[in-house]
Amino acid sequence: MIARRGRWSSVVLSALCFAALACSGGGESKTAATGDSAKAGAGGAAGKAIKIAMIAKSSDNPVFLAARTGAEAAAKELSAKSGTTVEVEWLTPAKEDGEVQAQRVRQAMNEGVDAILISCSDAGKVTGAINDAVDRGVTVMTFDSDAPQSKRFAFYGVDDAKAGQQTMAELAKLLNGKGNVAILAGNQNAPNLQKRVQGAKTEAAKYPGIKIVGVFNHIETPQDASAEVIRVNNAYPEITGWAFIGGWPLFATSLLSELNPAKQKVASVDAIPVELPYIEKGVVPVLLAQSVYLWGDVGVRTIFDKIHDNKSPANAVMPMELVRVSKENLGDWARQLKSWGFTDVDPKYLALPAASGAPATAAPAAGQ
């Protein structure tokens, strides 16, 4: 008798799941269809179209959302110019997970995409999947975080060790070469962040007056990162400088009141709109911006050149330079962010006068 329990429960469950799925389908389409390309997923045979799966590390990180905006804008522009429809399909996991990324690579490959643009959470985990995709004729490019042992044809991103060095060098300058320094390091398993930490340590070693108090890891959300900074400050009152090798705590406003610029100096990687008040108020005098929009923009253009024109970049590794953002070029940077599609740039920054030397934010040519 008990065996009858739940006989039809699964069937009802199925119906409700379908209903939930149908509701979710009422939201945005996952295909950034350009032009008349809305056929994707419903019988979109290849035809004259280039379909690119974009797999960033996590979909809750604003820097990757900017990269997505860049990719979609580039796809739209290329579609209009060339007559070949370029589609970007966003297959980024909700949170960082190398195994899930590998699964997404296989899924994209099985659904017949032409190319994959990926930032690798764990190169070791995705290398096999990338190689399988390349072996099956899919063009693969990495951005932000590379899989150097894989068969990808190009990588676009900053030199992470150099980024760590630059961050520490800026901090050392702010501290006049003397102080107790902490490094905020994000996810301890991310290879690119490990390289940045190593770069920061290497740079710190050049300054005899700089002492590294510790390297502090945390979950990569603004709240967790801010909480970690506050915790560490309470535990180590002797800290006079912070090197944030990622901008996580500055993606929220809590540290605007928690950090005292008279007591602590901060230099940080990343400069998205929400971080600009930190420069304005002098809490973080220097931000080293990754041109995150260009991850997507350059990625899509490079892939397009490869597939459409059979043109590869001169070097497989295409370096992205960090842009130094301070009070001097805050207005220029704000306008640059606005032009990249960021909608949350405070108008007061857009009204700031131009610096004498505009920030170097131009995208490298695909063939660079």
Next chain:
Amino acid sequence: MAELTQERSAPRGPGFVRRLVASQETGLVIVVTLLTITLIALAGSHLDRRTGLEVNNFWNPNTLVQTLTDASFFAIMAIGATMVIISGGIDLSVGSIYALAGVTMALVLRAMGPMGPGATAVVGIVVCVGIGLLCGLINGILVVGLRVHPFIITLGSMWVLRGIAFVISKAESILVPPSLTDVAKAPLGLGGGLYPVPMLVMIVLTIIGAIYLTRTVMGRHIFAFGGNLEASRFAGLSLGLIQIGVFAVSGLTAGISAFLGASFYGSASSGDAQGYELYVIASAVVGGASLIGGKGSAVGAMLGALLIVLIRQSIRTLHFDQNYEWIVIGCAIIIAVVIDQWSTRMAARRLTKAAESARAAA
């Protein structure tokens, strides 16, 4: 104990057919089939580069094997976790056991240097299974020895084991020897980029798990333990050993899954399988396991894992907004449990009515 009837060997004839139709696994099979048909109908198609033929975006060998492979890592762990749940416990540490077993295997293999493919595979599986078994035994011994609820013990061990994995790996993602990947990705004659090994291991372990639960005395003791603790005590069962045993099996399956996962993906790190414990528990629950114990099956766990992965797959194949994935899976779990509880109450009411009718007739 009542569920013993559900798990008992199937009688032949119309009774068997009735039971088959009535079983929750059949319901899950229907759900999976419906979802599959829907996906085939709505998935669209693309041109296969290798063959030049138009293929369905879902109903093609690569996607099907990929879906089953994705499910296999959860499903294998879910088989072990289901035994813990049947016993009335819970194991939150399976994801951490997975990470620790994978990392330890990768470190051991790196320390041992180059070996033949056979030796590499043997060392790998022994280390992974050994670590998984050891962790499971420790969990079980702590639960029994300290008389603390499994939720607390495994919550603690979840952090401890992942912490150990982090410390010993120095947060590095450690590559495993390519020969190990060759084992996990052996085409077994299929070719065409099809890797059926994880899927086959899942099927074999499901069969073993089902036999263990339904055809062995130890398996039935687990149902007895979870279904009615007092009755089991009076029946003279070794309660401590049963409880240690289920945690050992849960650790063992996590170790096997870790071996397959690290080998298939080519590396192991302390961050692996973070949050997977929830998928594993969800698989067991959707598969019909009752969190109050006494109910569940290995086949149900596998089907539960497959259903969850299919829901994830369908969100992508049908190009729905993937940000809804967690909402859909969360709803599915809640609905499954609520319906199950409702049907349990209905069954109990029917039993009471039947008993009252019999008494009145007498």
